[in-house]
Amino acid sequence: MTENNTDWETISIVIIGRGGMGAVTACEIIAEAAYLSGNFVDVQAYPTFGTERRGTPVQAFAKLSRKEKIWDRAAIEHPNIIIVLDVTVLNEVIASSIEKNGIFIINSDKEPQFFAKKFNLPNSIKIIVADINKLAVERGLIIDGAPMVNTPILGLLSRSLTELNLDNINKVVQKRMSNELAKLNIELIQEGFNLAKML
Amino acid sequence: MxxxxxxxxxxxxxxxxxxxxxxxxxxxxxxxxxxxxxxxxxxxxxxxxxxxxxxxxxxxxxxxxxxxxxxxxxxxxxxxxxxxxxxxxxxxxxxxxxxxxxxxxxxxxxxxxxxxxxxxxxxxxxxxxxxxxxxxxxxxxxxxxxxxxxxxxxxxxxxxxxxxxxxxxxxxxxxxxxxxxxxxxxxxxxxxxxxxxxxLPPLKHHINLSDISQIKGVGPVTTPNIIKREEGTAPGYYEFRYALQKALENSIDVIKEVHDEFAEKFGRSYGNGLFKTYKTEDADTIIFAMGSVSAQTRTVIEKLRADGLKIGLVTLRLFRPFPVKYLRDFFKGKKNIVIFDRAIGYGYEGVLCYELKAALYGLQDPPFIKGFIVGLGGRDVKGEHIIEGVHRALELSKKGEITYETEFLGLKLDELDFLD
CATH class of the missing domain: 3.40.50.970 (Thiamin diphosphate (ThDP)-binding fold, Pyr/PP domains)
Known part of the structure; x- marks a missing residue:
C-alpha cells in the first residue's frame, strides 16, 4: 500500500498514552508543523482538560483545518487519526471511535493485521505500526528511564499525512529542543518513517 | 522571545x-x-x-x-x-x-x-x-x-x-x-x-502616591451626605458611586473608540467592539451567546440556514457595561431570539437571557425570546445542542408560548440509574 493523502477538510487527531509519555507535546508539534506547512489555515492542540498524572492513561488532541477558522470547541468524538503511544491503554471503546476512513498509528512490535483483527476494524481504516519503543531504546532516546516515543512516532504520521512532511516536523522539533536532543529526535522521526508497516 | x-x-x-x-x-x-x-x-x-x-x-x-x-x-x-x-x-x-x-x-x-x-x-x-x-x-x-x-x-x-x-x-x-x-x-x-x-503609551495615573504633597486621599471614609469644611467639600458615598456609574455608561464610547483605533492600527476588529454579528443581514431569528458557546454556535449556523432558517448569531463581547442602546437598535424588528447561557442567575434563569429581555423592554413588537442553559461545569456544548435549542424555541414562538422554567440542554438525567 502506498502513502495516502487524505482529503478531509478538517482533521481531528487523538493521541493516547500515559502521563509523562509526551502525548501533549506531540500534539503541539503536530499543530505547529501543520501550520508551518502552509497547508492548514488554522490549527489547535490541547490536552485532556483536567489533571494529568504520570503513568495514568491520558489523551491529547489536535484539530487541523485546511480552509476555515476552527470554531469547534466540542470534544472530538470520531477522530480521523488515532495515535497510540502505549498499546496497554488502547481499548474497544477508543478503537471503535475512529472515523470510518480513519488512520490508526500504533507503537507496537505486532503486525498491523493483529490490530485489525483484535478490534475488528473495517478495511477502510488504515493501520500503520512500528516498534518505536525498540527504536528509542536502541538509539538511546531515553528520558528518566523511559523510552521517548512521542516524537519518533510522528514519522509514521508524516507517512500517512504527507502534507505534514518531515521537514516541517523537524523544524518544530529543532525549535523546541536543545541541538543534541533535536538531532537524535529528527533521526528517529526519519527512522520511524522508514520502519512503518502499513495495512 | x-x-x-x-x-x-x-x-x-x-x-x-x-x-x-x-x-x-x-x-x-x-x-x-x-x-x-x-x-x-x-x-x-x-x-x-x-x-x-x-x-x-x-x-x-x-x-x-x-x-x-x-x-x-x-x-x-x-x-x-x-x-x-x-x-x-x-x-x-x-x-x-x-x-x-x-x-x-x-x-x-x-x-x-x-x-x-x-x-x-x-x-x-x-x-x-x-x-x-x-x-x-x-x-x-x-x-x-x-x-x-x-x-x-x-x-x-x-x-x-x-x-x-x-x-x-x-x-x-x-x-x-x-x-x-x-x-x-x-x-x-x-x-x-x-x-x-x-x-498603549505608559500609564499617566491620576493619583501619584510618590508625591506626598499631591495626595488627596485614596478610599476615604464617606458619609451619607456631603461634608462641607473650610478646607473643601467632600462628596458623599452617593456622589462617588454616581460618578462610577456615569463613568461606566460613558465608557461605551471609549470602548468603541479604542476598539476602532486598534482595528485601524492592527487590522483586526471584533464587530463594533461591543458585540459581533455573524450572518445576521437577512436573519429574523438571532442566537445570542458569548465565548465558547458562541464559537460552537458558529459551526451550525450554515446547517440551520441550509434547513431554510433565516438565522444569525450575535456574540456579546462587552458584558459590562451592558450595551443596551446598541442591542436595542440591533434587535429592533427581529422576530426571535434564542439565548444560550453557560451560567445561571440561580433562582431565576440564564443571565444573558434576563439581561437581554430587560434591555429590550418597551420595544414595539418585541422579539420572542427563549433561553437555554448549556455546558455548566465543563459539560461538552455540542452543535446538536444548539440546533435542538433553536428548534425548541421556534416551536414555542410559533405557538406564542412563554415558558417559566429553565431548560437545560445536554443533561443526562436518563443515564442516572438511581433516579426513577
Whole structure:
C-alpha cells in the first residue's frame, strides 16, 4: 500500500498514552508543523482538560483545518487519526471511535493485521505500526528511564499525512529542543518513517 | 522571545494557549506590577509572566502573596501608586478577590484581571462555565468575554487603554473560557513592541502616591451626605458611586473608540467592539451567546440556514457595561431570539437571557425570546445542542408560548440509574 493523502477538510487527531509519555507535546508539534506547512489555515492542540498524572492513561488532541477558522470547541468524538503511544491503554471503546476512513498509528512490535483483527476494524481504516519503543531504546532516546516515543512516532504520521512532511516536523522539533536532543529526535522521526508497516 | 525579535519579524504568528496569549499581552503592555495566586486553569498565565521577568523580558515586580484576596489588595495598592497592574485568576480565586473588587472600582484603579473562566463549587469542578464571570457583575468593573486566543491578546491592550482613559478609570476583566481557550493552542499574531507602545503609551495615573504633597486621599471614609469644611467639600458615598456609574455608561464610547483605533492600527476588529454579528443581514431569528458557546454556535449556523432558517448569531463581547442602546437598535424588528447561557442567575434563569429581555423592554413588537442553559461545569456544548435549542424555541414562538422554567440542554438525567 502506498502513502495516502487524505482529503478531509478538517482533521481531528487523538493521541493516547500515559502521563509523562509526551502525548501533549506531540500534539503541539503536530499543530505547529501543520501550520508551518502552509497547508492548514488554522490549527489547535490541547490536552485532556483536567489533571494529568504520570503513568495514568491520558489523551491529547489536535484539530487541523485546511480552509476555515476552527470554531469547534466540542470534544472530538470520531477522530480521523488515532495515535497510540502505549498499546496497554488502547481499548474497544477508543478503537471503535475512529472515523470510518480513519488512520490508526500504533507503537507496537505486532503486525498491523493483529490490530485489525483484535478490534475488528473495517478495511477502510488504515493501520500503520512500528516498534518505536525498540527504536528509542536502541538509539538511546531515553528520558528518566523511559523510552521517548512521542516524537519518533510522528514519522509514521508524516507517512500517512504527507502534507505534514518531515521537514516541517523537524523544524518544530529543532525549535523546541536543545541541538543534541533535536538531532537524535529528527533521526528517529526519519527512522520511524522508514520502519512503518502499513495495512 | 525578546522584544527586539518581535520587532524584527513582519508577521510573527505563534501557536499559543489562551493563557500564554494573555501573558504575552501583559508583557507587551509593560505591566509594572503583577500580583497573583495560582489557581487552575489560570496558573500558566502568571507562571509565564514570572518566566518573562526572570529572563529579563519584562521589567516588573512580581508580588508573591498568600491568597487571591492579598493579590487583589496588592494590585489595588500598586495601582494606586500609578503603576500599570495586572493579575489573573479563576473561579474561587475571583471569589476570594471579591471583597477587593468594589474597592478597586470605587477607587477608580485601572487594574486588569485576566479571568480563565471556571465553574464555582460545590460540587468541586475545575472545568469551564461562566459562573465566576457572572458573579463579578455588580461591582463596577468593565467585563469583556473573548472567543479565541487572538481576541484575548488583542483585548488586553484595549482593556488597559480603556481602563486608563481619564474619561473612564474603571478596572477591567478580560475573560476567556477555561481549558477551551486557556489550555488550547491556536495561532496568534503577535504585534511588534513599537506598535504596541504607540497604541498603549505608559500609564499617566491620576493619583501619584510618590508625591506626598499631591495626595488627596485614596478610599476615604464617606458619609451619607456631603461634608462641607473650610478646607473643601467632600462628596458623599452617593456622589462617588454616581460618578462610577456615569463613568461606566460613558465608557461605551471609549470602548468603541479604542476598539476602532486598534482595528485601524492592527487590522483586526471584533464587530463594533461591543458585540459581533455573524450572518445576521437577512436573519429574523438571532442566537445570542458569548465565548465558547458562541464559537460552537458558529459551526451550525450554515446547517440551520441550509434547513431554510433565516438565522444569525450575535456574540456579546462587552458584558459590562451592558450595551443596551446598541442591542436595542440591533434587535429592533427581529422576530426571535434564542439565548444560550453557560451560567445561571440561580433562582431565576440564564443571565444573558434576563439581561437581554430587560434591555429590550418597551420595544414595539418585541422579539420572542427563549433561553437555554448549556455546558455548566465543563459539560461538552455540542452543535446538536444548539440546533435542538433553536428548534425548541421556534416551536414555542410559533405557538406564542412563554415558558417559566429553565431548560437545560445536554443533561443526562436518563443515564442516572438511581433516579426513577
Amino acid at each position: 525578546t522584544q527586539t525579535e518581535i520587532a524584527d519579524k513582519e508577521k510573527n504568528i505563534k501557536i499559543l494557549t489562551g493563557n500564554y496569549a494573555a501573558a504575552h499581552a501583559y508583557m507587551q503592555s509593560r505591566v509594572g506590577v503583577i500580583s497573583a495566586y495560582p489557581i487552575t486553569p489560570q496558573s500558566p498565565v502568571v507562571e509565564k509572566i514570572s518566566e518573562f521577568i526572570r529572563d529579563g523580558k519584562l521589567k516588573a515586580k512580581f508580588l508573591l502573596v498568600e491568597s487571591e484576596h492579598s493579590a487583589a489588595a496588592a494590585c489595588c495598592a500598586a495601582s494606586a501608586t500609578g503603576s500599570r497592574v495586572g493579575t489573573a485568576t479563576s473561579a474561587h480565586g475571583l471569589m476570594l478577590m471579591y471583597e477587593m473588587l468594589p474597592w478597586a472600582s470605587g477607587t477608580r484603579l485601572p487594574i486588569v484581571i485576566n479571568l480563565a473562566t471556571r465553574s464555582c463549587g460545590a460540587p468541586w469542578s475545575i472545568w469551564d462555565d461562566h459562573s465566576d464571570f457572572i458573579a463579578a457583575r455588580d461591582v463596577g468593573w468593565i467585563q469583556f468575554m473573548c472567543e479565541d486566543n487572538q481576541e484575548i491578546y488583542d483585548t488586553n491592550f484595549q482593556a488597559f487603554k480603556i481602563a486608563e482613559d481619564p474619561r473612564v478609570y474603571v478596572p477591567t476583566i478580560v475573560a476567556y473560557d477555561g481549558y477551551l481557550l486557556s489550555h488550547t493552542l491556536m495561532p496568534v499574531q503577535l504585534e511588534n513592541q513599537e506598535n504596541i507602545d504607540a497604541f
